[in-house]
Amino acid sequence: MTKKKSPMLRIILIFFVIEIILVFLSGNFSKQLEIGFEHGKFRIRHVETEYNLQEKITEEFQIDEYYKQHGETPEIYGSEKIYNTFKNIFGVEGAVGTFQLLRMLLIVDIVLLLTALFIRKNLARRPAKSQIIFELIYTSLEEFVSETLGEDKAYYTPYIVTLFLFIWVCNMVGMIPIPGFMEPTRNLNVPLSLGFMVVVVVHFSAIKFKGAWNHLQNYINPVKNPLFLLDIVGEVSKVVSISFRLFGNILGGAIIILVVSSLVSFVVFPIGLTLFFGIFVGTIQAFVFTMLALTYISVEITE
Amino acid sequence: MNLTLAQGIVKASALLGAGLCMGMGALGPGVGEGFVAGKACEGIARSPENASLITRTMLVGQAVSESTGIYSLVIALLLIFST
Numbered sequence: 001m002t003k004k005k006s007p008m009l010r011i012i013l014i015f016f017v018i019e020i021i022l023v024f025l026s027g028n029f030s031k032q033l034e035i036g037f038e039h040g041k042f043r044i045r046h047v048e049t050e051y052n053l054q055e056k057i058t059e060e061f062q063i064d065e066y067y068k069q070h071g072e073t074p075e076i077y078g079s080e081k082i083y084n085t086f087k088n089i090f091g092v093e094g095a096v097g098t099f100q101l102l103r104m105l106l107i108v109d110i111v112l113l114l115t116a117l118f119i120r121k122n123l124a125r126r127p128a129k130s131q132i133i134f135e136l137i138y139t140s141l142e143e144f145v146s147e148t149l150g151e152d153k154a155y156y157t158p159y160i161v162t163l164f165l166f167i168w169v170c171n172m173v174g175m176i177p178i179p180g181f182m183e184p185t186r187n188l189n190v191p192l193s194l195g196f197m198v199v200v201v202v203h204f205s206a207i208k209f210k211g212a213w214n215h216l217q218n219y220i221n222p223v224k225n226p227l228f229l230l231d232i233v234g235e236v237s238k239v240v241s242i243s244f245r246l247f248g249n250i251l252g253g254a255i256i257i258l259v260v261s262s263l264v265s266f267v268v269f270p271i272g273l274t275l276f277f278g279i280f281v282g283t284i285q286a287f288v289f290t291m292l293a294l295t296y297i298s299v300e301i302t303e
Numbered sequence: 304m305n306l307t308l309a310q311g312i313v314k315a316s317a318l319l320g321a322g323l324c325m326g327m328g329a330l331g332p333g334v335g336e337g338f339v340a341g342k343a344c345e346g347i348a349r350s351p352e353n354a355s356l357i358t359r360t361m362l363v364g365q366a367v368s369e370s371t372g373i374y375s376l377v378i379a380l381l382l383i384f385s386t
Binding site for chain 2 (some may be wrong): 061245250287291
């Protein structure tokens with residue numbers, strides 16, 4: 001009797017093969033054993049490498065601090081020209097973090113733009129695979145929007161979809177294993193500005209639907225709203241909570257991946273961690289950010 | 304890294320505080336998320352046709368109740384790296 005191989009077993013096998021290949025390619029293995037000629041004899045040597053976790057974490061997460069200690073060179077920026085231009089614009093020491101952040105944001109924007117152009121060019125009545133995926137994303141988010149805000153306010157969908165796709169691509173782009181690549185959402189400036197813009201959109205739509213004076217009375221009139229001081233604090237805490245949640249999740253995931261993979265660096269290449277903290281947490285947090293933005297809008301504009 | 308005694312005490316207490324902050328801050332979100340997941344299980348068992356809606360709401364609710372844990376993570380990172 002021939003038993004069919006279960007798909008789960010096959011997936012685990014593929015996983016192990018990829019893992020073994022990556023361990024040999026990842027550089028840790030080849031760095032530890034150096035093969036070469038010495039005094040005319042072929043020999044395999046064990047090379048001691050100094051590996052400082054604290055320094056590695058500083059390099060990865062506080063890049064300005066790292067280059068302040070070690071001195072920065074034009075090579076980090078790619079070329080002398082970019083370095084000089086960047087120094088002329090910002091004019092401060094230790095702007096490597098800003099440079100990396102801007103570069104990653106540019107990459108994310110280019111990815112989004114190219115995808116949009118590609119999908120637009122290949123629009124067809126009988127949709128291809130990529131078109132189906134993006135139509136699925138758009139229609140499901142449109143469904144959420146029209147469920148929460150009502151059918152007549154479905155024109156908030158482009159904003160919500162843009163927010164979702166941007167944060168999602170931001171969270172995914174850090175998984176590309178190239179030195180210098182990082183999630184832009186790992187820098188607090190990106191989530192903070194996104195959260196601030198969400199609150200701006202919330203108040204703009206509240207003024208649009210309720211009128212400026214009616215909306216302002218919630219924050220200055222003690223008769224109509226006895227807890228108006230708490231509401232003012234609540235507006236600030238909205239920005240803080242929505243942005244720190246995204247920032248903390250992505251940063252915490254990145255630190256856990258770095259620490260665990262440096263602890264086990266000579267044995268395994270932790271793909272599973274990247275799968276969980278990169279794909280799962282990244283998708284969930286992008287979704288949660290958009291859902292919270294939608295909820296804030298709906299609280300203000302629906303009666 | 305050569306530290307004076309005072310700097311050493313500050314560094315040590317910051318690290319201790321980071322550990323305590325993370326450990327205590329993780330208590331609340333743990334209890335809260337488990338409670339939400341349990342209630343979602345009950346809801347799905349009662350009405351399996353609403354499973355997708357319940358799961359979606361559960362994930363958003365969990366992420367919201369997780370935020371206190373995330374704040375303690377941020378404060379722990381500040382304590383570790385900025386002292």
